[in-house]
Amino acid sequence: MSSSKTIRRLEVSSPVPADIDIANAVEPLLISEIAESLGLRPEHYDLYGKYKAKVLLSVLDELKKSEDGYYVVVGGITPTPLGEGKSTTTVGLCQALGAFLDKKVVTCIRQPSQGPTFGIKGGAAGGGYSQVIPMDEFNLHLTGDIHAITAANNLLAAAVDTRIFHEASQSDKALFNRLCPPNKQGQRSFADIMFRRLKKLGISKSNPDDLTPEEVKKFVRLDIDPDSITWRRVMDINDRFLRKITVGQGPEEKGMVRETGFDISVASEIMAVLALTTSLSDMRERLGRMVIGNSKSGEPITADDLGIGGALTVLMKDAIHPTLMQTLEGTPVLVHAGPFANIAHGNSSIVADKIAIKLVGKGGFVITEAGFGADIGTEKFMNIKSRYSGLTPQCAIVVATIRALKMHGGGPEVVAGRPLDHAYLNENVALVEAGCVNLVRHITNTKLYGVNVVVAINKFATDTDAEMNAVRNAALAAGAFDAVVCTHHAHGGKGAVDLGLAVQRACESHSKPLKFLYPLDLSIKEKIEAIAKSYGATGVEYSEQAEKQIEVYIKQGFSDLPICMAKTQYSFSHIPAQKGAPEGFVLPIRDVRASIGAGFIYPLVGTMSTMPGLPTRPCFFDIDIDITSGKVLGLS
Amino acid sequence: MSSSKTIRRLEVSSPVPADIDIANAVEPLLISEIAESLGLRPEHYDLYGKYKAKVLLSVLDELKKSEDGYYVVVGGITPTPLGEGKSTTTVGLCQALGAFLDKKVVTCIRQPSQGPTFGIKGGAAGGGYSQVIPMDEFNLHLTGDIHAITAANNLLAAAVDTRIFHEASQSDKALFNRLCPPNKQGQRSFADIMFRRLKKLGISKSNPDDLTPEEVKKFVRLDIDPDSITWRRVMDINDRFLRKITVGQGPEEKGMVRETGFDISVASEIMAVLALTTSLSDMRERLGRMVIGNSKSGEPITADDLGIGGALTVLMKDAIHPTLMQTLEGTPVLVHAGPFANIAHGNSSIVADKIAIKLVGKGGFVITEAGFGADIGTEKFMNIKSRYSGLTPQCAIVVATIRALKMHGGGPEVVAGRPLDHAYLNENVALVEAGCVNLVRHITNTKLYGVNVVVAINKFATDTDAEMNAVRNAALAAGAFDAVVCTHHAHGGKGAVDLGLAVQRACESHSKPLKFLYPLDLSIKEKIEAIAKSYGATGVEYSEQAEKQIEVYIKQGFSDLPICMAKTQYSFSHIPAQKGAPEGFVLPIRDVRASIGAGFIYPLVGTMSTMPGLPTRPCFFDIDIDITSGKVLGLS
The missing domain is CATH 3.10.410.10 (Formyltetrahydrofolate synthetase, domain 3)
Incomplete structure (x- = not known):
């Protein structure tokens, strides 16, 4: 596809202003211009306002014969609770490649969960001079994908409880009569989706009237064991009081109470399906075979057994298209899917990466982020995401900060919201060197996948050259392809040019196939x-x-x-x-x-919270709208 | 504003095909063409895909000096459970005015609740040859407004329970320290939103350190009485098992359990706020003063007391703009807000009507629908919606069917899903005449507002001329301006041309001011x-x-x-x-x-369900996606 340039030069200030102020100070380019820079024509995308567009999956058919670009995954060392700037580095690196090194590049990142935006955490659009904009649209509804997940997840949950309820109060005959009602001529028929359950039951009849009473019973009774239900409801809100609840206490539900709970929406299996699917038909099948629990005889009960896989797909039909946005320096970003990395596989979508790799084409770069430390994020990127996508990364980045390395070397506890100990604000090379064991293990583990490993040292103002040299030496000794200091938070893409060059060399010199940590046929x-x-x-x-x-x-x-x-x-x-x-x-x-x-x-492994809570003073106290300009205030 | 024409002529079949088949057979016009036909320029709207756009509220400033068009409200007689075609008539009338009578016209209707689409009811885009298209997008996520309402409603709910939790376990001092934490220089400050609470408490200090311990206590302790909480959670799903639940049963919530429940999202007060607001600043104030319950001393506790009114506005900032769509014959439709008429005020938004009245301009028509029978829908349109909007309707339509009139005349019960009794399928003028008492009271009541009343007889294939004459005679005798038979379901706009002409005459000959049923200063x-x-x-x-x-x-x-x-x-x-x-x-x-x-x-008045349930065989069994074309199947 042909392309045009959309680069925007940043003027940076020091000290670095608040994220929202940097974001609000830049007038984003029309997203149609960003799309054009990737060679996309208007029929390839749907606009959602002026600064967001959904790139339609159908573009993949057209690009089938194009060559692939390079594929780079960004992981990190084991983080402090403050985060080590992995998203920021992902964005900054792309700004460097696109705006300074004249490469075609697409950033692929996860959609953040909206709930935590109003709690403690703030947004997830990067930070400083390396951000995705408009950052309020990125952090809020975006193009509705998480809302679609919530709707689909909860429709399925309602269907489960209601089905148990109806089965409990009706005879086989009454159930059959309602599921396959006779038409005006007295003839019954199966809905298309019912043939999936019939097939599973080994019934090959197509006329409902031919079923034996035994077959009718098998067909109409899912006989779900309430204690086996693993499907929970979800909401994209930090609502701790929904972690454990009792439902069905209304008089009309006739005492059919049950203990269950809500997770945050990004923890829904449907989010994981969205992230791992490869096409509309694949998504239809995955949604249909989701298991909600077992029958009393131990058979897994699926969404398609409930007759709902098609409806779930319809609710998710727009969500399957990734959302195009832009960085502060006008390089393109695809935002799509956002499973948590500690409770799910923590990577953005396969379809976004697939589209991006074709759009950048030969010699271009797709930079995709894996959640949290490389032990969970990159590991799952390799063994789950890449296994399903069939795509091969050439380079893996490990983002490190002096702060986190000092913590690993024995520094005092780092707690969100509390001032940092002086150990983190003054030079302490010994502490850094001691902490490099963490970095080294991430490098060693990541190298096993056959990729070149580049360490990105995300420099803070208080870090010293001696400290950074210590990290660089440890990284190279551990077999890293390169280790580079970067300052994209303070300087935008310009601060990540060296990282960009290292990544380019790492990709160009790569030739190994992807190796998995385990074959699937192990137990x-x-x-x-x-x-x-x-x-x-x-x-x-x-x-x-x-x-x-x-x-x-x-x-x-x-x-x-x-x-x-x-x-x-x-x-x-x-x-x-x-x-x-x-x-x-x-x-x-x-x-x-x-x-x-x-x-x-x-x-x-241990207990993971799947529903965050709100602190005494949540972020929402600061969030408001400027009535005159319509701009969002106080988002961080 | 200048305008262009976008009319599309329909070819109708008999018998009338299924709604989804009619809708899928028509290729919608690009919504940018529809916008252009109203004189809207690209800076006046945001596209959401090819067939939907949000018209930005700011267009009202530009149109301030334009003259208003005519304003017509569509109500109905007391309906059967099958509905009497009020939406269909609203749409068909606009197709007649726009495509056959060469008038500028905008249809203003409510966004349907997504939950029931998968339950019993099916969609709400009109029917037959009078529909809003694309009907799947209309019935599903639309542009995310209801999802935004769900998010805002539930963020507030989470804030309520969490605030009670934090107040229960912390001293005044600890709460104050967290709500107004000292910065690095040890100085405290109030968030802007906190001044709203301070003002309510009569505290005019701006430095937190100046507060007396007594003032600190008043400021930090909302002291919410859990038994007084009226704010419930919502979800746009038919989930009967959430009608009554117990929350807070997780071990971390330390026994702070509470009985509450979920309503369907359209029952949220935030939906009513969206429907009744007149501007962004008005919405900010309304959201802030929503009352969630009382303090233990009986004071109302508001969203702004919780510090969350700004954040709710930010979540609703896109939802405030109405969504532009089109009818089957290419006339424009504004879809916005969808409160239920039995539990809320049941009318689409004021802002959509205000924009539409300016867009059609002098001699043009805005046709807006009021939910259910005129006793609740039209009554609330007049006494609540028009009182807040300041707009004056010239004409009110009362939609009647022979079927419903026969029921009112003493015909057998009409039950959804069961075959109609033969009384409804064969001529019975006496039954119709007896039922006209219902129509007459709706006409008499509606006339009291000072509008001209036009009766629209929505003709079914089995209705006879004698039956329709009976209705017409009764309507005119009761003081209706006119009573007209229409067949827009079978014929599109062509079937409502007579109705269009009657409405035009009714508007042109109107001169009375709007009279309310009661002044606000009554008790x-x-x-x-x-x-x-x-x-x-x-x-x-x-x-x-x-x-x-x-x-x-x-x-x-x-x-x-x-x-x-x-x-x-x-x-x-x-x-x-x-x-x-x-x-x-x-x-x-x-x-x-x-x-x-x-x-x-x-x-x-009696017990109204605020959360519907799913039947044994919900609509979702038939809903699926055609993998090849991407089209939605089975939506009705």
């Missing part, structure tokens, strides 16, 4: 143990519940799936306080769950 | 009684709870608000089975609630 336990070993564990300990669930999944035929560890992001191990590169521990598996539609088994 | 009870009288009631009976609440609202200073009756749509009275024009009954008021932000008091 569930062997796969878990392979990942645990990469954490530094000597072994794995399964709870009784975990053992039981593994047996269930083997019996149900799900043992060929990849593994998605639900583990804290604050340590290689399961204990957040274990910094550095812990060794010799036994990894405890509390429970094992499955996202059959998304396509992975997820062992729970 | 709450006198206002309720004025409305009850219009229903045919001889009096009103208040429960103890209702009496108590009325006292509370008087004490809190809310007695000047208009009244929004929450009453069944199936009868003038509170008893759905009382058809025709019941008289001599006493209207029972079970409870009285208030939507202070939206701006009305709503007495509950």
